[in-house]
Amino acid sequence: MLSLKERNTKLIKSIASDLGFDFCGTSKAGFLEEEAPKLENWLKKGYHGKMKYMENHFDKRLDPTKLVEGAKSVVSLMYNYYPEEDISKSDSYKIAKYAYGKDYHFVVKDKLKDFMSRIHQEIGEVDGRVFVDSAPVMERQWAAKSGLGWLGKNSLLLNKQRGSFYFLAELIIDLELEEDGPIKDYCGTCTKCIDACPTDAIVADGVIDASKCISYLTIELKDEIPSQFSNQMEDWIFGCDICQDVCPWNRFSKPHQEPLFKPHSKLKELNKRDWQELTQEVFSEIFRKSAVKRTKYSGLMRNINYINNA
Incomplete structure (x- = not known):
C-alpha cells in the first residue's frame, strides 16, 4: 500500500501529464549547496553582462524556502516547444524557436494555475507559488536535481528522451513528496555546442559568458551591440538556437502539440527585405502576443540594422 507521500507524488505526476507537460520530477526544497560557489564565481567574472538583476536575491536564488515560506518540495516540469517547421532554415533573418508563437x-x-487548482481539488489545502522563468529560481538546476535531465556543456537541461527544446516551470509547495534524484551526464566527450558557437560564449563545460551570447546581445542588451560581434551573428535577430540545433540529443525532438505555439502566418513569409522594411504596425500585428515584444520594435530594428551593416 502506498504511503501518503507516494500517493501525492503519483497524483502530482498524473496531473502534470493531463495538463500536457511531457516530464515531471520532484525534489525536496532546500539550499542548493553545490550551486552557491558556481553562481558567485559566475557573477564575479561578470559573465552576466549588464543583467544587473542577476546580482539580486542571491539567497532566494539558491534556496526556494526563502522564496516560498514553508516550502517542502520543488516540482519541476517540462513543456515542449519544438516546432513542426524550422523557420530559421529559410533564407531570412532568424528568431529562436521558442518565440514562434504566443509568449x-x-x-x-x-x-500552472490549473495545476494548483487541481491540487486543491484532489489533495486539499496546499500553499505555494508557481514559476515560469519569472523569479529568482534556478530552474535548470532544480530540473536536473529532479532527474529530468542533466546540464549540458551549453548549460541547458538535456533530456535523454527528447532533447532540450523545452520550457521549464516549477511549483514550489508546502507538500512533502518523494524525491526523484538526479541522473548521470550523457554528454561524454562531445563538444559540438562549444565548437558551433560563433561568439565563443561557452567558456567552460556548462559555463556561459552571457555577455558574448547571441541571445543576450539580441534581447537582454539594451545598449548598442559591440562591434566585435559584427560578423558573428549568423542572421539571428532574436535569440539563438545554434547550440541546441547541433546537439545530438535533439535528434529525438518531437513537434509540440500546443496550438498557441504555432507561428503567425505572416512570420513565415518574411524575407530579409520585408524585415528591413518592417513597420511598427506590422511588428505589433505579428508579435502582439509573442515573446519578441521584449525587444520592442526599436530593439528588433537595431538587431536587423546591426547585421545588415556588418
Whole structure:
C-alpha cells in the first residue's frame, strides 16, 4: 500500500501529464549547496553582462524556502516547444524557436494555475507559488536535481528522451513528496555546442559568458551591440538556437502539440527585405502576443540594422 507521500507524488505526476507537460520530477526544497560557489564565481567574472538583476536575491536564488515560506518540495516540469517547421532554415533573418508563437509566460503560467487548482481539488489545502522563468529560481538546476535531465556543456537541461527544446516551470509547495534524484551526464566527450558557437560564449563545460551570447546581445542588451560581434551573428535577430540545433540529443525532438505555439502566418513569409522594411504596425500585428515584444520594435530594428551593416 502506498504511503501518503507516494500517493501525492503519483497524483502530482498524473496531473502534470493531463495538463500536457511531457516530464515531471520532484525534489525536496532546500539550499542548493553545490550551486552557491558556481553562481558567485559566475557573477564575479561578470559573465552576466549588464543583467544587473542577476546580482539580486542571491539567497532566494539558491534556496526556494526563502522564496516560498514553508516550502517542502520543488516540482519541476517540462513543456515542449519544438516546432513542426524550422523557420530559421529559410533564407531570412532568424528568431529562436521558442518565440514562434504566443509568449510562453502566458501559456505555461495558465497551465500552472490549473495545476494548483487541481491540487486543491484532489489533495486539499496546499500553499505555494508557481514559476515560469519569472523569479529568482534556478530552474535548470532544480530540473536536473529532479532527474529530468542533466546540464549540458551549453548549460541547458538535456533530456535523454527528447532533447532540450523545452520550457521549464516549477511549483514550489508546502507538500512533502518523494524525491526523484538526479541522473548521470550523457554528454561524454562531445563538444559540438562549444565548437558551433560563433561568439565563443561557452567558456567552460556548462559555463556561459552571457555577455558574448547571441541571445543576450539580441534581447537582454539594451545598449548598442559591440562591434566585435559584427560578423558573428549568423542572421539571428532574436535569440539563438545554434547550440541546441547541433546537439545530438535533439535528434529525438518531437513537434509540440500546443496550438498557441504555432507561428503567425505572416512570420513565415518574411524575407530579409520585408524585415528591413518592417513597420511598427506590422511588428505589433505579428508579435502582439509573442515573446519578441521584449525587444520592442526599436530593439528588433537595431538587431536587423546591426547585421545588415556588418
